[in-house]
Amino acid sequence: MTIHGYKLPMMSSLLVWGLLWEIVGQLDLTFFVPPLSEVLVTLFGLVQTPAFLRALSTTAYAFWVGVISAIVIGIPVGILMGKSRLLDELLLPWVNIFLSAPLTALVPVLMVLFGFGTKTIIITTALFAVWIIILNARAGVRNINRSLVEMSRSFGASPLDAFFKIYFWAALPEILGGVRIGVIRAVKGVIIGQLLISIVGFGALFELYSSNFLMAEFWAVLIVLFALAFTLSEFLAFLERKVAYYAASR
Amino acid sequence: MPVTDSAVSVRNVSKSYGQVEALRDLSLEFPRGQLTSLLGPSGCGKTTLLKIIAGLLPASSGTIEVGGKAVVGPGPDRAFVFQDFALLPWASVIRNVAFGLELRGVARSEREAKAEKYIREVGLAGFEKSFPHELSGGMRQRVGLARALSVDAQVLLLDEPFSAVDEQTRRKFQEDLIALVQNENKTFIFVTHSIEEAVYVSDQIAILLPRPSRVHEIIRPSISRAQGLGSIRRDPEYLDIVDEIWASLRSYVE
Ligand SMILES: Nc1ncnc2c1ncn2[C@@H]1O[C@H](COP(=O)(O)OP(=O)(O)OP(=O)(O)O)[C@@H](O)[C@H]1O
Ligand SMILES: [Mg+2]
DSSP states (O other), rough: ETTTEEEEEETTTHHHHEEEEHHHTTTOOTSSSSSHHHHHHHHHHTTSSSHHHEEEEEEHHHHHHHHHHHHHHHHHHHHHHHHHHHOOOOHHHHHHHHHHOOOOHHHHHHHHHOOSHHHHHHHHHHHHHHHHHHHHHHHHHHHHHHHHHHHHHHOOOOOOHHHIIIHHHHHHHHHHHHHHHHHHHHHHHHHHHHTTTSHHHHHHHHHHHHTTTTTHHHHHHHHHHHHHHHHHHHHHHHHHHHHHHHHTOO | OOOOOEEEEEEEEEEEEEEEEEEEEEEEETTTTTTEEEEETTTSSSHHHHHHHSSSSSSSSSEEETTTTTTOOTTTTHHHHHOOOOOOTTTTTTHHHHHHHHTTOOOOOHHHHHHHHHHHHHHTOTTTTTOGGGGOHHHHHHHHHHHHHTTOOOEEEEETTTSSSHHHHHHHHHHHHHHHHHHHHEEEEEESSHHHHHHHHOOOEEEEEESBBEEEEOOOOOOOTTTTTTGGGOOHHHHHHHHHHHHHHHHHHO
């Protein structure tokens, strides 16, 4: 963005919103919005406490295991759906249903099935992320240039060769896009899981702070969470740009 | 020209796509070490025939033999050059050229040495590390050609390889192709839309008629290439054959 010919750095609009927040907070209009400066001071104190670090590691563990499972399952399933008509017809309706379903409503069912522990949180996280990863991998494969497939066949590629040397790479730009959106959904999934299933990790912190009206702490944790999710998504967007050079020329 | 043995024999091949009958009872012999062009109006089944020979498509009936063996699928005795190049956009030129060898399990150092040789041969030395999107259409087609040459197949199948390049490049490619046929002792099957191009580069031209396609006529130009390639286009026989082919095709275009 430029103003009067000056190029503003990325996200300078955040400064404006931060300033507004500070003003509203200083005006003391509502206990719900403490001044940003107070929130930031709380944040720096908070991130050093053992309670926060424990919450971070619990959440990170559930998050990563969930995301990795979603990726490891989602990409091959999506690729196979893109390759096989039969599989596609069988699975596509389900993928679409789960993609748009209110998954939160499923969490109680998962609790009955898998108990009240980390396992269920991990499954919830994976469930939030996996559908969009499947759909994107499928879309990537369906866009593939047919003559690349014929080329690999004509040079004697086995189905496994074709999978790893053609389909995966051809679909990679879409796959990365799917993983990026999946990761953002997984953040939602892990927090919802922690709030609904067993009050642990960041979920427990949110619960603690909001029920005791500790708004500065509440906002501080939210900012940390936002920053982590944003960094992750930017990193994946960076990977996406790295393969963009061939996304247009497939 | 002495009649040599056939590298590829197509016998009574028919092919239907559902209701569409593309080829009907087509038979054709491809002499070893020579270049045969498939010439015919658009949609008459040239690509279909080429893919059947490549083993990429099954014939509805009939048999194909390559080097005396029946074709049941793709094999190392044939290499395909694709009209749209079919290069891996995420791989460098050298990996693209070596890709056929990679799929055959040739060790990396060996296949890259071979790829380098063919990259030089098609005039792309210095571009080994480039990516397809950094190359012009003509250069991309050279990569596709180098890839097909590097697997050392006896039969090269080329589907309108020059249709995406400009006229100057095309003429240069045609000369290179003639040299290749003379030096490589391989059998070339070449699909083209251009009558002039077919007469210029071919030892044998098979004229196909519109669907359901059969071989209408086989022409063997006996133009001498001894006085240099430059004179071919002024050779009276070249001009006669071009006219003759046009005469037999024009009724189908109109
Ligand atoms: N996958 C397919 N499914 C149905 N019909 C097809 C398919 N591929 C080709 N055909 C039909 O078969 C006929 C021959 O097609 P083919 O591509 O072999 O023609 P061609 O001679 O290569 O044409 P061109 O010179 O335009 O490339 C066409 O009429 C086409 O419509
Ligand atoms: Mg064609």
